Amino acid sequence: MEQAFIPENETERLKALQAYEVLDTAEEKSFDELTALAATICQKPISLVSLVDNQRQWFKSHHGLDAQETPRELAFCSHAILENQLFVVENSLEDQRFHDNPLVTGDPKVIFYAGVPLVTPEGFNIGTLCVIDSKPGTLNEEQKRSLKSIANQVVRNLEYRKSLIELKLKNKQAKKICTQLESANEELSQFSYRTSHDLKAPLVTIKGLAEAISEDVGTKDYREISINANRIENTAIQLESFVSDILDLAKAELLEPQYEKINLQDIIDSVEANLSRVYIHNNVELKVKFEHTNTFYSSKTRIHQILENLISNGIKYSDNNKSRKFVLVTSKNLGNSILITVEDNGLGIPKEHQSRIFNMFERFHSDVTQGSGLGLYIVKKHIDKMSAQINIIHSSVGTKIEISFKNKDLT
Amino acid sequence: MDNYSIIIIDDNETDRYLLKRLLKKVKINFNIFEAENGRAALDFFTKKNDSNPPLMIFLDLNMPLMDGFEFLEKFSALRSEREDLKSAMLTMLTSSDRKEDILKAKSYDFVDNFITKGSLSIEDIKESLLKKFPDISFED
Numbered sequence: 409m410e411q412a413f414i415p416e417n418e419t420e421r422l423k424a425l426q427a428y429e430v431l432d433t434a435e436e437k438s439f440d441e442l443t444a445l446a447a448t449i450c451q452k453p454i455s456l457v458s459l460v461d462n463q464r465q466w467f468k469s470h471h472g473l474d475a476q477e478t479p480r481e482l483a484f485c486s487h488a489i490l491e492n493q494l495f496v497v498e499n500s501l502e503d504q505r506f507h508d509n510p511l512v513t514g515d516p517k518v519i520f521y522a523g524v525p526l527v528t529p530e531g532f533n534i535g536t537l538c539v540i541d542s543k544p545g546t547l548n549e550e551q552k553r554s555l556k557s558i559a560n561q562v563v564r565n566l567e568y569r570k571s572l573i574e575l576k577l578k579n580k581q582a583k584k585i586c587t588q589l590e591s592a593n594e595e596l597s598q599f600s601y602r603t604s605h606d607l608k609a610p611l612v613t614i615k616g617l618a619e620a621i622s623e624d625v626g627t628k629d630y631r632e633i634s635i636n637a638n639r640i641e642n643t644a645i646q647l648e649s650f651v652s653d654i655l656d657l658a659k660a661e662l663l664e665p666q667y668e669k670i671n672l673q674d675i676i677d678s679v680e681a682n683l684s685r686v687y688i689h690n691n692v693e694l695k696v697k698f699e700h701t702n703t704f705y706s707s708k709t710r711i712h713q714i715l716e717n718l719i720s721n722g723i724k725y726s727d728n729n730k731s732r733k734f735v736l737v738t739s740k741n742l743g744n745s746i747l748i749t750v751e752d753n754g755l756g757i758p759k760e761h762q763s764r765i766f767n768m769f770e771r772f773h774s775d776v777t778q779g780s781g782l783g784l785y786i787v788k789k790h791i792d793k794m795s796a797q798i799n800i801i802h803s804s805v806g807t808k809i810e811i812s813f814k815n816k817d818l819t
Numbered sequence: 820m821d822n823y824s825i826i827i828i829d830d831n832e833t834d835r836y837l838l839k840r841l842l843k844k845v846k847i848n849f850n851i852f853e854a855e856n857g858r859a860a861l862d863f864f865t866k867k868n869d870s871n872p873p874l875m876i877f878l879d880l881n882m883p884l885m886d887g888f889e890f891l892e893k894f895s896a897l898r899s900e901r902e903d904l905k906s907a908m909l910t911m912l913t914s915s916d917r918k919e920d921i922l923k924a925k926s927y928d929f930v931d932n933f934i935t936k937g938s939l940s941i942e943d944i945k946e947s948l949l950k951k952f953p954d955i956s957f958e959d
Contacts, residue, residue: 601917605881609831609914612937616837639833771883781883 410505412486417532422462424532428566429573431459431466438565442537442558443471449554450547452539454516457526457562458485459535473516473540482511484540488523489533494552497521499544517542522552524559529567537562595768602769603654606780610647614640653782656713660789663709667816670711672702672739672748679716683723692723692733692752700741705816710790715750717783718809722752727806746815749801751808762800824871826852828860828890829879829912834936838877838912844941846957847948856882857890864897864904872903875947880913880920887913891927898929908951912936
């Protein structure tokens, strides 16, 4: 017995075969009909679609034979794929290469064999369409031509099958993108509704106050005029901070990933300077405690906005019943990642609301100056864009929020 | 007759002030109560169970803790078991002018009116009162 050579392009050939994702799949009518047709036309009892794998030949279709696969070294098809044309053995008992092959001497007694290589569009012979008989035989010219045509059809079936699989995959991806788009769209529509509402509401209030002032000028009620002028100022401040929240949100969405060296103390200083203009009378002490180094690599704008929102929440929602009000920022450098906590002894977030705190436009403290309801939503946007983590940690004195993110060390 | 009770449910202190100012011009003695959100208003109704039920309720939509719609749902349930709340007229007074919001609010039969903040006039209030009390008189 002579074993067939391994083709020179074996690695690429196997890759091409695997790309069809057909090995070890169920029987399919479209292949079984072709082997039945080949057997009828060639008038042989057995016809196979044999795919030559690394160690075996595996049958996608096996007409007239019960086996699903045989070892590659015994396979006639291993020889047939080395040719670029029809490979015929009219009587294997008289053939040097096959006379003592167990498939010849034993079942299924492959005495006659004719196989056409299955050639992929890239030119790889991945297997054969073959017909087999247990007695010697021949094929006439018509039968040979038909066998070649059917082999071409087998390859077309495989190609069609492959594009169907790809299509299904693309379909699945498209559906996923569609769902994402739908939810983004829903979010956007909710956002634009609430934004236009929240921009308009303070303007209506200011208009009402201005009318009130005009009326009071008539009656010279200067005390009331002064109170209302103050209300206008506060409402305008609230509107202004709402607008800057919206701009921050746009930044959170659009910011390109950028990593720069960050000194946490610098960021805290800048946040403190920004906030001190807003919260003049809150008397909240901002404390910092850094372990290890306080420099790391991340997006400066994102870290700045996250901390500004968290710290300003700590100041805004401080508890006036406490004599010493504080916001404490700590940081730890854990090597690959940075852990920052912002803790306060303020009003705290009621437990039943904690699942909703990152939602757009959620507000939980009605007795405190109106916020935009966007603060923690902006924080979450940044966190998601940075693939960072944010958690509410249990705190007995107020609120404690922990964020952790990768330290992109550029050195 | 006793003073009429009115409750304003709105988280915005300035907007409550502007409404109170307007109510003063109606020239009727109102007892005005205020609630910062739906939950505070519900608490008020559960506690208050006397001979002077609220005549008018002004309700904002967008509020923290319990918004206007959640309040409507809870109030509707409360109202079905409380005789004294049956006569209360509820006016939505909100910054929203969205159709869905108007339809949703008006699906409650006790919601009498849906007015956008800033466009409420003395006449609107007088008209609402006259609907309920045809012989009411406004001092001049």
